[in-house]
Amino acid sequence: MKRPRIIIVLGSTAPGGRLATLASVAEAAAVEAGAEVTRCDLSQRSIPVMCTEDAEQPTLPAVAELRREAAEADGFILLTPEYHGNMSGALKNWFDFLYLELAGKFAGLIATTGGGxxxxxxxxxxxSFNWCHGFTLPFHAVGKPDDFDGDTLVSEKVRDRVQRIGHDVVRYAPVIRASFDAAKAAGPECTSGVAGTHAGDP
Ligand SMILES: Cc1cc2nc3c(=O)[nH]c(=O)nc-3n(C[C@H](O)[C@H](O)[C@H](O)COP(=O)(O)O)c2cc1C
Structure with missing residues (x-):
């Protein structure tokens, strides 16, 4: 059987840190569950702020790569630092380049905060994932400063939650994608549900 393809998206413009620690825990769990895992570390990508009027953006290699890898993925583990009670601008900008690539996909969510x-x-x-017609795991993990010693994770509770997310994304992503693709292929009728609204999409 084909290994599920999972992308771990690190939604910070700062490399490393506590977000990267949690990403490594999630990655190890997803690999243990049998996934082929790749990383999209937004601190290492040159992604412009999305502009609908800039015709050059879709041709940029970094943007084309972001879209290609999202289209190929079965599932996502999305990590964001909490900024002003929201996801980071970097992760929102990642979303703004995507839509159809996320429809019918599955994601697990992880955040780091400064105490919130x-x-x-x-x-x-x-x-945002749901508005792109993606499905999310009804269980998440949050790492607060007290859960770490520097960048080292010391909370076994947070480690446990992140590991469960890694395993669950590998478990459910291929099932959701296969069901959605089958419904999409069946046509636009209401019996195809939300997937039917994508009948004919690439
Ligand atoms: C612009 C900005 C806004 C922030 N807003 C919040 C916030 O609303 N709530 C919170 O708990 N922490 C907030 N923080 C703290 C960050 O969430 C925290 O530093 C980050 O998750 C640490 O992750 P890292 O170690 O991977 O960099 C904010 C930090 C910055 C820079």
Whole structure:
């Protein structure tokens, strides 16, 4: 059987840090669950701020790569630092380049905060993924400063939650994608549900 393809998106413009620590825990769990995992570390990508009027943007290699890898992925593990009660601008900008690539896909969500509960950044990522007709895991993980010693994760509770997300994304992403693709292929009738609204899409 083909291994599920999972992308881990690090939604920070700062490399490393606590977000990268949680990404590594999630990655190890997804690999253990049998996935082929790639990383999209937004601190290492030259992605412009999305502009609908800039015809050159879709031709930029970094933008084309972002879209290609999202289209090929079965599932996503999305990590964001909480900024002003929201996801980071970098992760929102990643979303703004995507839509059809996320439809019928599945995502698990993880946030780091400066002390807040993380619900607002998790909710914002969930909303954006859902508005792209993607499905999200009803369980998330948040790393607060007390959960770390420097960048080292010391909370076994947070580690456990992140590992569960890694396993669940690998478990559910291929199932959701296969069901959605089958419904999409069946045509635009209401019996095809939301996938039917994408009948004829690439
Ligand atoms: C512009 C900005 C806004 C922030 N807003 C929040 C916030 O609303 N709530 C919160 O708990 N932490 C907030 N923080 C703290 C970050 O969430 C925290 O530093 C970050 O998640 C740490 O992740 P890192 O170690 O990977 O850099 C903010 C930080 C910045 C730079």
């Amino acid at each position: 509960g993380g619900d607002m950044s998790i909710s914002s990522v969930k909303n």
